[in-house]
Amino acid sequence: MDKNIEKKLRKLKVNAISLFPDVGYTFLFVKFKIDPNIPYPALTNGKEVKIHPDLFFSLFNDKEQLFIFFHELLHILLLHCYRIERRQLEIWNLAADAVVNNILKRDFGMEVPKSAITIEWLNTLFRAGIKEEDGTEVIYHKLEEKIKDKKEKEGWVYDMVKGKLFIDIEKSEKNEQDMVEIIPAILEKLVEVLRRRGKEPGSLALELERIKVKRKLPRREVAEVVKRTFGDAALSLLNPKRYYLYEEYGVFIPLYEAEEERKLILVIDSSGSTSPWWRDFFKEVFAIVAEKVKVLLIQIDAKIQSIEWLEEVPPSLVLKGGGGTDFKKFFEFQWIKKAKISYRELKKALIFFFTDLDADGVPEKPPVQINPQNFYWVLIKPKKIPWGKKIDWWLLKEERNS
Incomplete structure (x- = not known):
C-alpha cells in the first residue's frame, strides 16, 4: 500500500474513533483494503471494506470521507450482504443505502452528501411511499413493486441513479457465521452508546430488532x-429371524421396516x-x-x-x-x-x-x-x-x- 494512502486511511480511522470512540473495537474484525480495481469509491462484501485510492480520497472532502466510512461500516453491522438472499442486487442496494443514510442522519447526526441515496429521493423518483421506520426488506419490496415493469432494459437502475453514490455492497456467497453471531452484540453496544449521548437511536434500534428476527424468519x-x-424415513429393527442370515451364511444383517x-x-x-x-x-x-x-x-x-x-x-x-x-x-x-x-x-x-x-x-x-x-x-x-x-x-x- 502506498505510504501516503496508508497515512490517509489511518487518519480516517482516527477521525472516526474521535467522533465515536466506541466504534474502535469494530476495527478488530473489519478489514480495510485499498483496491484500485473497484468501480466505486468504496464497497463492502460484509467482512471487509474496499476503498478506491483515487475515487475515494480525491473526489471527497474529509467530512464526506468520514460519512462514507461509517456508511460502509453500517452495511457490515446491519448484515446487508447476507440479508440480500435471492433479491436483485441493484434494488437491494437502493434500499440498504436509504436505511443506512437515514440512520447516519437521524441517529448519528451526520450531514448526508448530496450524492447519497435518501428516502426522500427514492420517494420522489419512484413514488414508493417509503417511511422512515421501514426496514431494508420493506423498502426493497416497495421499490420492487414500483419498478418491476422497468426491468426490460438492461442496466436501467444505473441510468436512473447516474451521479449517485451507488452500488457499494456485494452479495456475500458465504454466510460468515462469526459475523452473524457477533454483530447483534456490537449493535446493542452502539445503541447504548448513542443513548448515553442523549440521542434516541430509533432507526438503528429498529434494524437491530429486525436482525434478531431475521435469524428465525417464519x-x-x-x-x-x-x-x-x-425429511427422512425413520427405520426400526425387526425382531423375528434377525439371526437367519448369520446362521445360514455367517453374516449378520439386521432387517428394517419403515415406521408408519x-x-x-x-x-x-x-x-x-x-x-x-x-x-x-x-x-x-x-x-x-x-x-x-x-x-x-x-x-x-x-x-x-x-x-x-x-x-x-x-x-x-x-x-x-x-x-x-x-x-x-x-x-x-x-x-x-x-x-x-x-x-x-x-x-x-x-x-x-x-x-x-x-x-x-x-x-x-x-x-x-x-x-x-x-x-x-x-x-x-x-x-x-x-x-x-x-x-x-x-x-x-x-x-x-x-
Whole structure:
C-alpha cells in the first residue's frame, strides 16, 4: 500500500474513533483494503471494506470521507450482504443505502452528501411511499413493486441513479457465521452508546430488532419444522429371524421396516380474520412437502366447516365459514373419525394451527390427545400462546422474502 494512502486511511480511522470512540473495537474484525480495481469509491462484501485510492480520497472532502466510512461500516453491522438472499442486487442496494443514510442522519447526526441515496429521493423518483421506520426488506419490496415493469432494459437502475453514490455492497456467497453471531452484540453496544449521548437511536434500534428476527424468519422456520419431521424415513429393527442370515451364511444383517407415516394436519381459522394470510401459508406448506406428504386440511370458525385430505394445492380454494370463532369442536377431537386417523396417529402428528387466536374454546392446558411439542400456533399478529409452540407469521409484514 502506498505510504501516503496508508497515512490517509489511518487518519480516517482516527477521525472516526474521535467522533465515536466506541466504534474502535469494530476495527478488530473489519478489514480495510485499498483496491484500485473497484468501480466505486468504496464497497463492502460484509467482512471487509474496499476503498478506491483515487475515487475515494480525491473526489471527497474529509467530512464526506468520514460519512462514507461509517456508511460502509453500517452495511457490515446491519448484515446487508447476507440479508440480500435471492433479491436483485441493484434494488437491494437502493434500499440498504436509504436505511443506512437515514440512520447516519437521524441517529448519528451526520450531514448526508448530496450524492447519497435518501428516502426522500427514492420517494420522489419512484413514488414508493417509503417511511422512515421501514426496514431494508420493506423498502426493497416497495421499490420492487414500483419498478418491476422497468426491468426490460438492461442496466436501467444505473441510468436512473447516474451521479449517485451507488452500488457499494456485494452479495456475500458465504454466510460468515462469526459475523452473524457477533454483530447483534456490537449493535446493542452502539445503541447504548448513542443513548448515553442523549440521542434516541430509533432507526438503528429498529434494524437491530429486525436482525434478531431475521435469524428465525417464519417461512424458514416452517420449512425447518416440516423437514425435521418428514425429511427422512425413520427405520426400526425387526425382531423375528434377525439371526437367519448369520446362521445360514455367517453374516449378520439386521432387517428394517419403515415406521408408519406421520400425519401433517393444517388447521385454518376460517372466521375471516386470517385473510389473505392463510393462502400464502397454505401454499408455503405444500411447496415444502413437494407432494411427498398428504396434508389433512381442517377449516374451522365456530364449528368445523370442512375436513379433507390433499396432495396438492387445489386450483381454487376458498375459506368456508366466516362466522364466529370457537375452537371447541376441534379440541374435542370427534373429527378424527371423519378424517380416518387414530388417536395414536394424532399424538404423533405435526399440527399447524393458523389463526389470530382471538377465539373461544382454546384449552388452558394441552389436551392429552396431542403432543404439544408437535403443535404450532401460526399467528398473524403478536399474541401470547397458551401452550405448544408458535410461529410468528405476522413478521412477514416486516420481512418479505422474494
